[in-house]
Every structure is written in structure tokens, then in C-alpha cells.
Amino acid sequence: MKTTAFTKFHEANGGKIVPFAGYYMPVQFEGVNVEHEAVRKGIGVFDVSHMGEFWVKGPKALDFVQWVTSNDASVLVDGKVQYSCFPNGQGGIVDDLLVYRVDAETFLLVVNASNIDKDWAWCNKQNKMGASLYNASDEIAQLAVQGPLALKAMQKLTDTTVTDMEYYTFKKLTFAGVKDVIFATTGYTGSGGCEIYMANEDAPKIWDAVFEAGKEFGIKNIGLGARDTLRLEMGYCLYGNDINDTTSPIEAGLGWITKFTPEKDFINKAELMRQKQEGVTKKLVGFTMVEMGIPRHGYPIVDAAGNVIGEVTSGTMAPSLKIPVGMGYVPAALSKEGSEIFIKIRDKSLKAKVVKMPFYKVK
Numbered sequence: 001m002k003t004t005a006f007t008k009f010h011e012a013n014g015g016k017i018v019p020f021a022g023y024y025m026p027v028q029f030e031g032v033n034v035e036h037e038a039v040r041k042g043i044g045v046f047d048v049s050h051m052g053e054f055w056v057k058g059p060k061a062l063d064f065v066q067w068v069t070s071n072d073a074s075v076l077v078d079g080k081v082q083y084s085c086f087p088n089g090q091g092g093i094v095d096d097l098l099v100y101r102v103d104a105e106t107f108l109l110v111v112n113a114s115n116i117d118k119d120w121a122w123c124n125k126q127n128k129m130g131a132s133l134y135n136a137s138d139e140i141a142q143l144a145v146q147g148p149l150a151l152k153a154m155q156k157l158t159d160t161t162v163t164d165m166e167y168y169t170f171k172k173l174t175f176a177g178v179k180d181v182i183f184a185t186t187g188y189t190g191s192g193g194c195e196i197y198m199a200n201e202d203a204p205k206i207w208d209a210v211f212e213a214g215k216e217f218g219i220k221n222i223g224l225g226a227r228d229t230l231r232l233e234m235g236y237c238l239y240g241n242d243i244n245d246t247t248s249p250i251e252a253g254l255g256w257i258t259k260f261t262p263e264k265d266f267i268n269k270a271e272l273m274r275q276k277q278e279g280v281t282k283k284l285v286g287f288t289m290v291e292m293g294i295p296r297h298g299y300p301i302v303d304a305a306g307n308v309i310g311e312v313t314s315g316t317m318a319p320s321l322k323i324p325v326g327m328g329y330v331p332a333a334l335s336k337e338g339s340e341i342f343i344k345i346r347d348k349s350l351k352a353k354v355v356k357m358p359f360y361k362v363k
Contacts, residue, residue, distance in 0.1 A: 001019055001022060001023060001024050002022055002023045002024070002050075003023065003024050004023060004025075004047055004049035004050060004141060004203075005049060005141040005200045005203030005204070006047045006049060006141065006143075006203060006207060007024060007047075009204075009207055009221075010025075010026040010029075010047065010221070013029060013221050014029055015027075015028070015029050015221065015223060016028050016029070016223065018224075020050070020113075020224060021050055021112070021113035021114035022050075022113065022114070022116075023049075023050040023113060025047065025050060025223075025224055026047065026221070026223040026224065027223045027224045027225050028223035028224075028225045028226070029220070029221040029222070029223055030220070032223075032225040032226050032229060032319070033226075033319045034220075035220060035221075035222045035223060035225070035226035036226040036229050036230055036319040036320065037319065037320075038147065038218070038220040038222065039146045039147045039189050039191050039193075039222060039226065039230055040147070040191050040230075040320055041147070041148070042147050042148070042149050042217055042218050042219070042220075043145065043146070043147040043148075043149040043150045043153055043193075043214050043217050043218070043219045043220070044145075044146055044147055044219070044220045044221070044222035044226070045143055045144070045145050045146075045210060045211070045214070045219060045220070045221055045222060046143065046144040046145075046146065046222050046223075046224075046227055047142075047143060048142045048143065048144045048195070049140070049141040049142050049143075049203075050113035051110055051111065051112065051113055051137075051142055052110065052111040052112070052113060052115070052116035052119060052120070052135070052137040053108060053109070053110055053111075053135075053136045053137050053140045053197070054108070054109040054111065054119070054120065054123060054133060054134065054135055054136070054137070055106070055107075055108060055109075055132075055133070055134040055136055056106070056107040056108075056109060056131050056132070056133055057105055057106050057107075057131070057132040057134070058105055058130075058131050058132040059105060060129040060130050060131040061104075061105050061106065061107050061131050061132070062074065062104070062105075062107070063129045063131065064123075064126075064127055064129055064131035064133075065099060065107050065109075065131075066264055066265070066266060067126060067128075067129070067265065067266055067267065068086055068122075068123060068126045068127075068266070068267065069084040069085065069086060069097070069099060069266065070084055070085050070086075070087055070249055070254075070257055070258040070259065070266060070272070071083065071084035071085075071099070071257045071258070071259055072259035072261055072264050073099055073101070073107070074263070074264065076099070076101035077101065078101055078102065078103050078104075079101070079169055079170055079171060080100075080101055080168065080169055080170075081098055081099065081100050081101075081168040081169060081170055081184060081186055082098070082099045082101075082168070082257075083096070083097075083098060083099075083168070083186075083257055084096070084097055084098070084099050084257050085097065085243075085249055085254065085257060085258075086119065086122060086123075086267075087248075087249070087266065087267045087268040087272065088122075088245055088267070088268070089267050089268050090245075090268070091246075091248045091268065091271055091272070091275075092244065092245040092246050092247060092248060093239070093243050093244065093245065093247060093248070093249060093252070094115070094118065094119060094122050094245070095111050095112055095115040095118070095119050095239055096112070096237065096239055096243060096254075097109050097110060097111045097112070097119075098110040098186055100170055100182075100184070102172075108182075109123075112239045112240075114239070114240060115239065116135075116137050120135050126267065139199060139200060140197055140198070140199065140200070141197075141198050141199070141200050141202075141203040142195060142196065142197050142198070143195070143196045143198075143206070143207070143210060144187070144188065144189075144193065144194075144195045144196075145193050145194050145195075145196065145210060145214070146187060146188075146189045146191055146192070146193035146194075146222070146230075147189075147191050147192065147193055148191055148192050149214075149217040150192060150193035150194055150214075151163045151165070151185075151192065151193065151194060152217070153210075153213045153214040153216075153217050153219065154175075154183075154194055154196075154210070154213060154214075156213045157175050157176045157209050157210070157213050158173050158174060158175045158176075158183070159174070160173040160174070160183075162183060162194065165183075165185045165194075166185065167185055167186075167187070168185065168186055169184070169185055170182055170183060170184035170185070170186075171183050171184075175196065175198075175206065175209075176205060176206050176209035176210070177205070177209075178198060178202045178205060178206060181196060181197065181198050181202075181206070182195075182196070182197035182198075183195075183196055183197075184196075184197070188227065188230070188231050188236060189227070189230040189231065189234070190230065190231075190233065190234035190236075190358065190360060190362055191230070191362070196210070226319075228314075228316070229316050229318065229319055232314050232315075232316055232318070232325065232327070232359075233318050233319075233320055233321065233325070233358065233359050233360035234357075234358045234359075234360060235286050235327065235357025235358040235359060237252060237254070237284075237327075238314060241297055241313045241314045242284060242313040242314055242327055243284075247284070247329070248272060248275055248280065249272065250272055250275040250276050250280055251275070251280045251282055251283055251284060251329065252284045253283065253284050255276060258272055258276070260272075260273050260276070279332060280332060281331065281332055282310065282329045282330065282331055282332060283329065283330065283332050283335035284313070284327060284328070284329050285327065285328065285329075285330055285334075285335050285339075285354045286325065286326070286327050286354070286355050286356070286357035286358075286359060287325070287326055287327070287328070287341060287343075287352040287353060287354050287355060288323055288324065288325050288352060288353060288355050288359070289323065289324040289325075289326075289343065289350060289351075289352050290350075290351040290352055290353055291350040291351045291352075292324070292350070293324065293343065293345040293346075293348070293350040294315065294316065294317050294324045294345070295312045295315030295316075295324060295325075295326035295328075295343045295345070295352070296312060296315050296316075297312055297313060297314055297315060298311060298312065299311065299312040299315065299343055299344055299345060300312075300343075300344040301328050301329075301330055301341055301342070301343060301344075302341075302342045302343075302344055302349050303334070303341070303342065304340065304342065306342075306349060308344075309330055309331055309334065309341070310328050310329045310330045310331070311328055311329070312326050312327070312328045312343060313326075313327050313328050313329065314326060314327045314328075315327070315328075315343075318359055318360065320360050321359060321360060325359045326343070326352070327357075330354070334354065335354065336354065337354055337355060337356050338353060338354060338355075339353065339354040340352075340353055340354075341353070341354065
């Protein structure tokens, strides 16, 4: 198990440390609901140093990114970020990821911690065009500072304006006296904020500065537990739960990151185009419980006759909404908003209804 550059701070601050994706990570500090609320209303800090970072460079960098990802990276300009996925050639997804364009010949791919080795092997296998690839995952630390007060607090630490940054953009800047920090506004919580990428050796200095800058705003440490409830309220997919090697982006409602422009060829394009044109047999939906019960990952989804038609991929009692919500794959015929489904919880089939996501509406 690996540690991050911030593990000592988590231990000192009373974090409950658990194994996660090959790392020791804090699952909570004060409690999931308290931490969730802090991000929705104020400012919270997540250690996301376990994420993977691959540099793609050289004259063939864009060609490689276009081939290996589903979205159209040719529309990116310097300083823009794009959500995408790696199709696996068999209708499924190797991973979902973020694509950062630094310049025409430099891209940064940010991948999930649990998939770093798998993704790295996949990228090298697909690199027939000879782009320069470098795995920097063990060298980079990352903090996600999230919440409506996050950018206001972080502005104190840089002379570059960050409070007006658009969603899914980034800047390279001097932050807390550290040069060449990547400051991005992607986010996985739906409450605004930023991600700060730094070299491991600069991590302690930046940690101290971030918490000092956020002190007046009631900044809190946030664990993986609240990260999961926050992203689920927004209907954001989690790899390994809601998407995996057997689910296609079309089934998962990720057709918007799967671009079929004539000039872009990519892995599995023909099959995914067929799915988009002909339709799919199952779809990922969001649902809320009509009868009281908390859906959990792996619980069966059944129809009115009790036949198993799918399973819950993610579920929780949504802290901001005070209602149980979940996601799962159901037959396409039952994927329409308002459709009635049932969740099997402790041998009882409890009624639920399909709803449009996100569950939590940003005010």
C-alpha cells in the first residue's frame, strides 16, 4: 500500500485511514454528513494524490489522444480540460479520465487511482503513432479544494486571477510561493472549487498555506466517504461502480463524450456508433426511493413481478436532500423518467422511480 505526500497530515488530524485503490487514504474525519455539508456550503479539502497523471508529448500527441479517447480533443485550446473515456475495443470502458491541453504538443491525462497500471499498459499498447508518453503518477501530489468559498480563499495564495476561471479550465501559476503549479477548475462535487497539482516535495508547504488561507472560511478536511456522497448527488459516474469494462459509454449516458465526427477515428468507433444509432438494451438511470430504504451497491433491481432486471451501482441517503437515491442499469424500456422499479433490500421489494439526474440542483 502506498501513502501520499499528505498522509502524515491526515493522521495528525484524526483521519480514519483505510486501504483504497492501492493507497492508504482517509475515509472520514469528523463524519460524512458534516464533511458533505462543509463542501456544499463552505470549503473542504480532499487529498486526491492517488490519481494518476500521464504526460503525452511531441508532434503525435494529439493523434494519440484522439485515437485512445472517445471525446474530440481537437477542439481543445491551451488551458482547456475535457472529460473523456478510454474505449476498450469490446464495447466497454478501460477508464474515464480528464484530458488537459497545455499546448499543441503537450497533453496531461488524469486517470483513476485504481486503474493507473491498467491504463498505462493500455496507452502504451495503443501508441502506434509514436507519441512520447511519461507516467508521472508517483511524482505528483494533488489537492481538490471544493465548495462555494474555495476560489475566494485560494485567491489569497496567488497573484494570478483565479476567481473568474470557467469550469473545466486550468492555469499554470505561482501558488503559495511555488512555481509551475497546475490550478484547475474541474471538480467532482458540483459545488465549485479547484484542483491543485504540485510536486511531492512542495506538498507540505502548499498544505499549510491552503489551510491558513481557508481558516477564516471554516475550511475542513474531507474524506473519501463525503467525496462519494457528493458525486452521487450530482449523478457523476464512479469507475468500478457505475462504469467498467463491460459497460459502454452509450449505455452509461456518456454519449456526450463520445464524438463521431468524420475526421476523428478512435478505438471501437464503429460499434459505439452502431449502439447510438440502433439503441442499447440497458441504460444507466438515477432513481429515488418511493418506499423507505437505502439502496446500496450490488442490491438487485427488480420489476413489479419480482424478476431481477438489474442492480444498484451506487446508492446512499443523500445528505443534502435527506432522501435515498441511487443509480443502476435497467432495461431501456424502463429507463424513462417516472418509470417504476423496485429495489430488493433485505428480501423486500421496495418501490422506486426513475428520475432525471443530477439529484442535487446547484443553486
